[in-house]
Amino acid sequence: MKGVTKLKYKKIPEATIRRLSRYSRSLEEMEGKGEKVVSSALLAKKCAVNAAQVRKDLAYFGEFGIRGVGYYxxxxxxxIKKILGSNKEWKMAVIGIGNLGAALLSYKDFLKQNYTIVAAFDIDPPRVIGRVSEKLGKPAEVIHINRIKEVARERKIDIGVIATPPSEAQSVANLLVEAGVRGILNFAPAQVTVPAGFVVKDVFFTTILDNLAYLLSTETGYSIDRK
Amino acid sequence: MKGVTKLKYKKIPEATIRRLSRYSRSLEEMEGKGEKVVSSALLAKKCAVNAAQVRKDLAYFGEFGIRGVGYYxxxxxxxIKKILGSNKEWKMAVIGIGNLGAALLSYKDFLKQNYTIVAAFDIDPPRVIGRVSEKLGKPAEVIHINRIKEVARERKIDIGVIATPPSEAQSVANLLVEAGVRGILNFAPAQVTVPAGFVVKDVFFTTILDNLAYLLSTETGYSIDRK
DNA sequence: TCAATTTTGTGACCCCTTTCACAAATCCTA
DNA sequence: TAGGATTTGTGAAAGGGGTCACAAAATTGA
Known part of the structure; x- marks a missing residue:
């Protein structure tokens, strides 16, 4: 068994993956500036982490640097893009076109290019189409949630974005699972569980704000969050 | 020195604060259902964590339970609300009214009641007012960024939300610091640094999506994120 | 009142992540 | 070609957070 597939030998810390994403962003910036080589020390500084950390993170996946030189x-x-899977095109669907869902649709051009929203679902399309069209500036297509299975297959949806009220989050997740959508980005502040083989990431604005509020409440002062 | 102020003796893990926010949400639900008492085991189950974890988290701040009974x-x-500072009213300002900023404004009623957006700033208000009004359905007030210092003081802004392009993030952060706004929620995918006493929390959609993509790319399968 | 039951609070252990420190590898210059 | 400078990759140490297991405290029922 050669070192073909990563991650068979060690489990990669979530934190490492988060930092890789950060390195990726920094590197893109550097590439834009035409910089050819970077040291772990410089990259670390740009990303506000320890230089050894940078090297350790990369070491999980191979040897990418040249001693005495740095990294190209x-x-x-x-x-890094290969590692993260961000060289691939990921197709997303937004489910629940209320304020948040509509906001996400209009935000879509802010997303990195390899993530695209290819469908929007709601339980009552006629009711919400006006709102979305207004934002997008054209007649919008919002599909009834009961067609999600068929559409997910047709459009090869990889990631479902839950933007419904919390009460509906689990049942939407169930639909996504049934439809074979393996990735779920959950904006609804509710516990969502899925079977093995599926992945849920939560984005709870209230949790983030609570965190900020906590830090502001304490006299602790200095803190830059890197989560 | 009595046990007046928390956190003088131990540093509280970020993860603990995140979980407190989660407990808070579960407890609100229970309160709504009229439930009077809850055990660490039940609360843990609802939040998908270990029961000892719940007790440890709470133990950082005091003794809130009754042995043999549970917690009221x-x-x-x-x-918990007192600990998190989420019993207080927090006033926010959004800076940068592009797609994202406008989306956040229209999303504002989704936020928990104790967080309210009380101002919107941009470098070119006339240009963006149309867009915001369209979303909010009324003539919107967008203030020029150069008035941020005065307005922040008048309206007692606690938290600045950076929704500008990444290139402007640091200079906006500098303005917020100057204006004495201690909390920053940064949506612009860029490194932002602030002096001691100020707090930055990043919300990078690309990082979150990169994480999801990574998990989907690996054969690791099962993973529910609790970050 | 006392024994059985429940559930908290916490010391001790364990594991994982981060940091440190240095050998190995490469470059550069003379 | 050799010596000095630089920077990676990594074993070892340190640090932190999570889990376990149990004593302490409260309740219940007889």
Missing amino acids: VEDLLNN | VEDLLNN
């Missing part, structure tokens, strides 16, 4: 920006960036 | 829902909820 372009090469490292490509490798 | 209302009492515990109040205590």
